[in-house]
Amino acid sequence: MRTITLEIDEKKVKAEEGMTILQAAKSVGIDIPTLCYHEKLEPYGACRLCMVEITKNKRSRLVTSCCYPVEEGLIVKTDTEKVNKIRKTIIELLLPLAPTGPIMTLGAKYGLCEYIKKTEVEGEWKVKGFRFPTEQNDCTLCGLCVRYCAEIKKENAVGFIGRGVDRHIAILPEKGGICIFCRECYNLCDGGKFPHEAEAF
């Protein structure tokens, strides 16, 4: 396997050919936020939180680090103003949809919400304000459940229905029986919709 040298946040990073920027960054402890990424699954590139700015042949552009393969001499910046604006706005769009722990934690990083400690062990999340209010439905459509079921379990019991703003997830009625016993995707769900949905089913 060929070793590729690239630069991430002014750090020289050695990576193996075929790795993604995200994997290379993780290997040296650079944190890039993600939502739809899972190391066992094929890169999906839908949440766009892992966007980074790359410079190649003196031209820079924005790419999703979970999909972009490392290249020799690539210059990557994970923390630019543009990148942060996109991440912050995406979290702002997600917060009213699914105000749950993982998304709140991301929000806290960009100053959108805070954790108020009540006691040493107890506390609660507070959102500083919803700039893009919408109906809460506990689902960010990250597709982790759908892809886990298809790629790992090979059952395809969960799928997407509808297009665009009408898109949502649903369990195939014929396959619902499997879900009662499997429940492996419950832990993957960031928005908290899935366990709820499946129990109701």
Added chain:
Amino acid sequence: MKKLKSSSDLENLRKEILSKRDPKKMCITLCSGTGCRAYASEKVNIAFQDEIKKQKLGKEVDIRRTGCHGFCEKGPIVVIYPEEICYLQVKPEDVFDILSQTIKEGKIIERLLYTNPGTGEKIIHESEIPFYKNQKRLVFGNNRKIDPKSIDDYIALNGYTALSKALLELTPEQVIEEVKKANLRGRGGGGFPTGRKWETTRNAPAAPKYVIVNCDEGDPGAYMDRSLMEGNPHSVLEGLVIGAYAIGSHEGFIYVRQEYPLAVENTEIAIKQAEEYGFLGEDILGSGFNFKVKIHRGAGAFVSGESSALVSAIEGKVGEPKPKYIHTAVKGLWNKPTCLNNVETWANVPLIINNGADWYRSMGTEGSKGTKIFSLVGKVNNTGLVEVPMGMTLRSIIYDIGGGIPNGKKFKAIQTGGPSGGCIPEQFLDLPIDFDELTKVGSMMGSGGMIVMDGDTCMVDIARYFTNFLADESCGKCIPCREGLRHMLKILNNITGGKATEEDIKRLEDLTEVVRDGSLCALGGTAPNPVISTLKYFRDEYEAHIKEKRCPALVCKELIIYYIDPEKCQACGLCVKNCPTGAIYGKKKIVHIINQEKCIKCGTCFDVCPDKFSAVLRLSGEPAPPDVPRETRIKSKERR
């Protein structure tokens, strides 16, 4: 049918076809494109067939049903060769006159000719009509001469000679070199150099390689790919086989949307005919090159026109884009090198091979060569498909070809490039159109839609309309596009509904930036263009909606009221009779008034009030003046 095995076979076939045709024999061509079909060209055809039998003219005249001529505004179009007499808006009732006067006696029927609206002059020949005269119809021109269901018609016009030249005289590298030299750029919107794409696919190490025709045209108001596919499918096929040869591909797909039944039908026939003659299949024209092609019918999703989504759709998956940091040209269909080009791009290829790159380069601008077909629609006198050399100004297209704005109204803006193009204001009317110039002013070439708008168009409403379309057509995979467009639409609805605050413009601007930079595919990447461009050039309209609750173009329903001017009202009762909610009070001879609470702002009163009175007014940003007292509303005879 004997398969053709060499270039001389093709030449002999062409001579044989021509020998059976008498160029002096009269031929009536009837446009049977989708536009003319909507104007009942089918009925005109039946009338012609019947009447030719009745008048026993079968030996004197041929009838040929052609593809779209482009001048759809005036369909159905009949052109009689060899004289090229052009009759417009022909109805079945006119058929008798055409046959008995023009065909039998050589007389011209004045009432069916094109009348120049400016001078009143009648024009006999199709090519002299200003709409056609100012065009350069290289790709689209043959549409009007051939029956798309007949390969012989295409061969008679030197069809498949470029294929024979490419396969038998040139190496694949030479073909690519020629296309590269011609600087042909992708007509689907991206404008990527076609030759370079071919080369990447050719050099990609994996096999097999695929070639794809992208005919998933989904823009509202655009139909040039459709008309080309319906009207001249062989030109696309020929280009495709040449490309496949250059790339080293032996299998291709034509992705046509299911909503284009005529395109599917004509392409199916074309493939069958080409197979019979040996332009497809094994050992094409004796060159040893094999190629087959299949039609894939799309299920009508706008996003499927995006290359990675289209590839997914052909693979049998949902048509959703994938991040493509490795180009489709290297890893596309079933992860194999795939070259995907738009219909018009493929149709340009035979022209380049036949006439050479230098000839092709002689047309166009520095960065964009050749011609481009545009679908000219909206508030313009001559709507239809126009093909012009790159670099023609927007003004020439709108005024010289399009005949200007109807009713002498003022031009306001033109939206180019389909729903995700930007709106270009009057100050850029002299812009020479090519890929780069359009991008500079915040719009794009796109697939070539052009929507002309006049002073009666509200630019905020236009931005809202296109955002609504795109929010509907977004696949919903990535968050910026799905959620961003959802909120952009909400904000725009608030603005046109008079419920927005000044903060909303800031929120809107933030979203446009994130949707543009953050989205996964080009749909999201270009979706904010209508909003960005209208905010840039027509910001005053946004501000009027927000600060003054006023719609300057008097379009947005929530911000306008209808009011009857008591001085102008002649108390005729027309609006009272037609108001669907009974909101207008008054009788004959008693001046009418509108009850604003009952009014649903449908605009019926405005439409029915006779032009000579024009008593119904639209007001915006101000309350309705108080009703005049009943005693002064009575119209006495003296006052009239």
